[in-house]
Amino acid sequence: MEHNTKDTGSVSYLDKTANGRGILAWILSTDHKRIGLLYAMVMFSFFAVAVSIGFTMRLALIEPGHKILSARTYDALFTIHGVIMIFIFIIPSIPAFLGNFFLPILIGAKDVAFPRLNLLSWYIFVIGAVLAVVSLFTGGGPIDTGWTFYVPYSIQTGTNVTLAAFSVFLIGFSSMLTGINFITTIHRYRAPGMKWFRMPLFAWSLYATGWVQILATPVIAITLLLIIAGRMFGIYLFDPASGGDPLLYQHLFWMYSHPAVYIMILPAMGVVTEIIPTFSKKPIFGYTAIAMSSLAIAFFGSLVWGHHMFTSGMSQTAKWLFSLLTFIVAVPSGVKVFNWVASLYGGSIELEPPLLFTFAFIFLFSIGGFTGLIQGALAVDVQVHDTYFIVGHLHYVMFGGTAFALFAGIHYWFPKMFGKMYNKNVARLALLVMFIGFNTLYFPMFVLGWEGMPRRSYDYLPQFHTGQLISIVGSWILVPGLIIMFTNLIYALFKGEKTPANPWGGVTLEWKISSPPPRENFEEIPVITSRPYVFGAEAEHE
Amino acid sequence: MLPDASNIAKGVDGVLLFIVITGIVIIGIVTFFMIFFSVTYNKRRHPEPDSVQDSTVLEIVWTVVPIGIVLVMFYLGWKNYKFIQGVPKNAMTVRVTGRQWSWLFTYANGKNSGILELPVGKPVKLDITSADVIHGFFIPAFRIKQDAVPGVVNSIWFIPDKTGTYEILCTVYCGIGHAHMLSKAVIVPEADFDTWYNEKQQVPVQANAAAARGEGLIKQYGCTGCHTVDGSPLVGPTYKGLYNSRITVITNGKERTVTADDAYIKLCILDPGVNLVKGFPPHVMPSFKGRLTGRDIREIIAYVKTLK
Numbered sequence: 001m002e003h004n005t006k007d008t009g010s011v012s013y014l015d016k017t018a019n020g021r022g023i024l025a026w027i028l029s030t031d032h033k034r035i036g037l038l039y040a041m042v043m044f045s046f047f048a049v050a051v052s053i054g055f056t057m058r059l060a061l062i063e064p065g066h067k068i069l070s071a072r073t074y075d076a077l078f079t080i081h082g083v084i085m086i087f088i089f090i091i092p093s094i095p096a097f098l099g100n101f102f103l104p105i106l107i108g109a110k111d112v113a114f115p116r117l118n119l120l121s122w123y124i125f126v127i128g129a130v131l132a133v134v135s136l137f138t139g140g141g142p143i144d145t146g147w148t149f150y151v152p153y154s155i156q157t158g159t160n161v162t163l164a165a166f167s168v169f170l171i172g173f174s175s176m177l178t179g180i181n182f183i184t185t186i187h188r189y190r191a192p193g194m195k196w197f198r199m200p201l202f203a204w205s206l207y208a209t210g211w212v213q214i215l216a217t218p219v220i221a222i223t224l225l226l227i228i229a230g231r232m233f234g235i236y237l238f239d240p241a242s243g244g245d246p247l248l249y250q251h252l253f254w255m256y257s258h259p260a261v262y263i264m265i266l267p268a269m270g271v272v273t274e275i276i277p278t279f280s281k282k283p284i285f286g287y288t289a290i291a292m293s294s295l296a297i298a299f300f301g302s303l304v305w306g307h308h309m310f311t312s313g314m315s316q317t318a319k320w321l322f323s324l325l326t327f328i329v330a331v332p333s334g335v336k337v338f339n340w341v342a343s344l345y346g347g348s349i350e351l352e353p354p355l356l357f358t359f360a361f362i363f364l365f366s367i368g369g370f371t372g373l374i375q376g377a378l379a380v381d382v383q384v385h386d387t388y389f390i391v392g393h394l395h396y397v398m399f400g401g402t403a404f405a406l407f408a409g410i411h412y413w414f415p416k417m418f419g420k421m422y423n424k425n426v427a428r429l430a431l432l433v434m435f436i437g438f439n440t441l442y443f444p445m446f447v448l449g450w451e452g453m454p455r456r457s458y459d460y461l462p463q464f465h466t467g468q469l470i471s472i473v474g475s476w477i478l479v480p481g482l483i484i485m486f487t488n489l490i491y492a493l494f495k496g497e498k499t500p501a502n503p504w505g506g507v508t509l510e511w512k513i514s515s516p517p518p519r520e521n522f523e524e525i526p527v528i529t530s531r532p533y534v535f536g537a538e539a540e541h542e
Numbered sequence: 543m544l545p546d547a548s549n550i551a552k553g554v555d556g557v558l559l560f561i562v563i564t565g566i567v568i569i570g571i572v573t574f575f576m577i578f579f580s581v582t583y584n585k586r587r588h589p590e591p592d593s594v595q596d597s598t599v600l601e602i603v604w605t606v607v608p609i610g611i612v613l614v615m616f617y618l619g620w621k622n623y624k625f626i627q628g629v630p631k632n633a634m635t636v637r638v639t640g641r642q643w644s645w646l647f648t649y650a651n652g653k654n655s656g657i658l659e660l661p662v663g664k665p666v667k668l669d670i671t672s673a674d675v676i677h678g679f680f681i682p683a684f685r686i687k688q689d690a691v692p693g694v695v696n697s698i699w700f701i702p703d704k705t706g707t708y709e710i711l712c713t714v715y716c717g718i719g720h721a722h723m724l725s726k727a728v729i730v731p732e733a734d735f736d737t738w739y740n741e742k743q744q745v746p747v748q749a750n751a752a753a754a755r756g757e758g759l760i761k762q763y764g765c766t767g768c769h770t771v772d773g774s775p776l777v778g779p780t781y782k783g784l785y786n787s788r789i790t791v792i793t794n795g796k797e798r799t800v801t802a803d804d805a806y807i808k809l810c811i812l813d814p815g816v817n818l819v820k821g822f823p824p825h826v827m828p829s830f831k832g833r834l835t836g837r838d839i840r841e842i843i844a845y846v847k848t849l850k
Contacts, residue, residue, distance in 0.1 A: 071718045072823050146715050153675040158824055240693025246676060282591040289601045312689045313696040316627060320620050327612035338604045341572055344579035346592030359576055366572060370565035377619025379554045383685045386678050386713035451544045452682025454713040457721035
C-alpha cells in the first residue's frame with residue numbers, strides 16, 4: 001500500500017512559489033485546505049486560552065472559603081470558558097477544520113461548492129471571535145451569565161451581554177453558511193460513480209450535521225437578537241414583570257443548543273468511523289446502519305431539548321415526552337458504538353496513535369452517554385440537574401467525545417495534511433497522560449454532583465472538599481498531557497520526518513493523492529466503482 | 543454519604559442504581575471486546591484480515607435490545623417522579639421565595655423565616671417562586687429540586703422522614719452571591735415544630751427593641767448574603783463600624799467622600815445605584831423600594847448603629 005509515494009508532478013497546496021508568499025496568500029485563499037487550516041489556527045489559539053481559564057478555575061477551588069478569585073472574576077471566567085469552548089472551539093472544530101480540509105477530497109471534488117462563501121464564513125467567524133474578546137474590555141466588562149445567557153439575569157446584569165450575544169450571533173451565521181456549503185457540495189460535487197451509499201461515512205456525518213446547522217442555528221440567532229432588543233430597547237419578551245415568560249427563552253435557547261450538541265458529536269463519530277477500517281484493514285461493519293444512525297440522531301436530537309428544563313416548571317406531559325425521546329436518541333449512538341467494535345472483529349489491527357485515540361473516544365463517550373441516560377430519567381434528573389454531575393457529563397461528551405475524536409482525526413490525517421510524521425511514541429504517551437488526567441479531573445464531578453454541589457459556584461461547602469481536590473489534581477495531569485501532545489505535533493510540523501503518501505495503508509480517496517495534497521486535489525477526477533473501505537484481496541474482486 | 547431523608551429518596555436511588563449497573567455492564571462489554579479484539583486480531587498474530595459480512599440480524603438485535611433497556615429506564619424514571627402530581631390533601635403549604643441571594647419561607651400563619659423548619663413525617667407542599675431572577679431550590683438529602691421562576695409558582699411536595707438539619711442550596715446561577723445562597727431545612731418532632739410555629743416573631747432580647755427587629759430584618763431580607771456584621775468584606779461592604787464612618791464612594795463617575803449617616807444608608811437601600819462604594823462591583827445590589835417600609839429602614843439603621 002505504501003508504493004503510492006511517487007510525486008505525480010502536481011504542486012502542493014502548501015507550495016510557496018505556486019501559491020504566493022506571505023499572509024495574504026493565506027487569508028485571501030479560497031482553497032478549502034488552506035481555509036481549514038485558518039480555522040484551526042483561530043480555534044486552537046482560543047482553545048489554549050480557554051484551557052488556561054479552566055485550569056485557573058479548578059485551582060481557585062482548592063479550598064472552601066479560601067478566595068483565590070473573587071466571585072466576580074470567577075463568574076466571568078466560567079462564562080468566558082464556556083462561550084469560547086462551545087461557540088469558538090467545539091462547534092466549528094471538526095466540521096470547519098477537518099471537514100473543510102477533507103470533505104471535498106473524500107468525495108472526489110476539487111473544492112467545496114462555494115469557495116468564496118467558505119472564505120467569507122471564516123471571516124465572519126473571526127469577526128465574531130474578535131468581538132467576543134472586545135466585549136470583555138468594553139461596556140460593563142466581561143459577561144457573567146454563563147454561556148446559556150438565561151433571562152431575566154442576562155437582561156438585568158450590568159455586564160456586556162449585548163456585544164457578547166452579538167458575537168455569538170455572528171459565529172452562528174458562519175456555522176450556518178458552512179452547513180449550506182457542505183450540503184450543496186455533497187449533493188452536487190460527488191465524483192462520478194460515487195452514489196450516496198458509496199460515500200465515506202465522515203461525509204455522511206457532515207451531511208447530517210449540515211442540516212442541523214441550517215435548521216437549528218437561526219433559532220438561537222433570533223433568540224440572541226431578542227435578548228439584545230430587551231437590553232437596548234426595553235422589548236422584554238422574556239420578562240414576567242412586563243408579561244413575558246422566562247421559560248420561553250429557555251425553550252428557544254435549547255431548541256438550538258441541544259441540536260448543537262449533535263453538531264458537535266456527529267462529525268466526531270464520522271472521524272472515528274474513518275479511522276477504524278484503516279487500522280483494522282477491513283470494511284466498516286454495518287455501513288448502512290452507521291449512515292442511517294447519523295440521520296436518526298440528527299432527527300431525534302432536534303426533538304429532545306426539553307430535557308434541559310425538567311426542573312424549570314414545564315407541564316407533566318412535556319416532561320414525560322421529552323424524557324422518552326431523550327432515551328430514544330441514545331439508541332442510534334449505541335448502534336454506532338456496537339458497529340465500531342464489531343468492525344475490529346477479524347481484522348488485522350495496528351495499534352497506531354489514531355486508533356488508540358479512537359478507543360479512548362469510545363470509552364469516554366460511552367460514559368458520557370450513560371450519564372446522559374441518568375439525566376434523562378426524570379426522578380434522577382431532579383437530583384443531578386444544575387449540579388457538578390452535569391459539568392462532568394458535558395465534559396465527558398464534549399471533551400472526551402468531540403475533542404478526543406478531533407485529536408484522533410488530527411493524528412490520523414496529520415501526515416496527509418503536511419506530508420510529515422510526528423513521533424508516535426510521544427503521541428501514545430500524551431494520550432495515556434491525558435486519559436488518566438481526564439478521568440481524575442471529571443469523574444469525581446459525578447459524585448460531587450450527586451451529593452449536591454451546584455455548578456457555577458466560586459465557593460462550596462466543606463463536605464465537597466475531597467472531591468474537589470481529586471478533580472484539581474486531575475487538571476494538573478490533563479494539562480501537561482495536552483502540552484505534550486501539541487508540542488509533539490508542532491515539532492513535527494517543522495522538523496517531522498517526511499512520510500509517504502499513504503503511511504497507514506488507508507483506501508479512501510485522500511490516501512490516493514500525494515501528501516501534502518495537490519492544490520486542486522486531483523489531477524483527474526476519480527471514477528468510483530465500489531463502496532469505501534474495500535481492502536486488499538477484496539478490492540481485486542470488485 | 544448523602545443521607546436519604548425523605549419519602550422520595552429511596553425510589554430515586556433505586557433508579558440511579560439500575561442505570562449505573564446497566565451502564566457498567568454494557569460499557570464493560572464494549573471495553574472488553576475492544577481490548578480482546580485488539581489482542582486477538584493484532585497484526586502480528588493475524589496479518590491477513592478475515593472477510594466479514596454485514597449482519598442484518600445483529601443490527602436488529604442491537605437496536606431492539608437497547609430500545610427495550612432504555613424504555614425500562616424511562617419507565618422507572620417516570621414512575622418515581624409522577625407522584626409529584628398527587629399532593630396529599632393534608633399537606634402543609636409553605637411559600638418559598640428566592641431572591642438575590644437568600645431564601646424566604648412564609649408559613650400559613652404569616653410567619654416569615656430564613657430557614658425551612660418542618661415537622662417530621664408530615665407531607666409538605668412548597669410553592670416556589672422568585673422575586674427577581676431564576677434560582678434553583680435544592681435539598682440534596684431529600685432529592686428535590688425546583689427552579690424558582692419570577693412570575694410563576696412551581697409546586698413540589700414531599701414527606702421529610704428523618705429529623706435533622708439538611709443543606710438548602712441554589713443551583714441556577716443568579717449573580718455574584720450565587721455560591722452563598724444557602725439555607726437549612728430543619729426537621730423536628732411535631733411538638734417542637736408547633737412550639738416554633740406559634741411563637742411570636744423574635745422577642746427582643748436586646749434593650750434596644752428597634753435594633754433587635756432590624757437584626758431580624760437584615761436576615762429575613764437576605765442582606766447578610768452580601769454584607770457581614772463582623773468587619774470582613776463579602777460581596778458588599780460590612781455593616782460593622784459603618785455608621786457615621788467616612789467612606790469613599792463613586793457618584794456619577796466621580797470619587798467623593800461622604801459620611802454614612804441615616805440619609806446615606808436609606809438612599810443605599812432604596813436607590814443603590816446612586817453611590818457606589820469604591821472597590822466594590824456595580825449593578826449588584828437590588829433596590830428595596832416598595833419592599834421595606836420607612837419603619838423597617840429605621841430599625842435596620844438602629845441595628846447597624848450597634849455594630850461598632
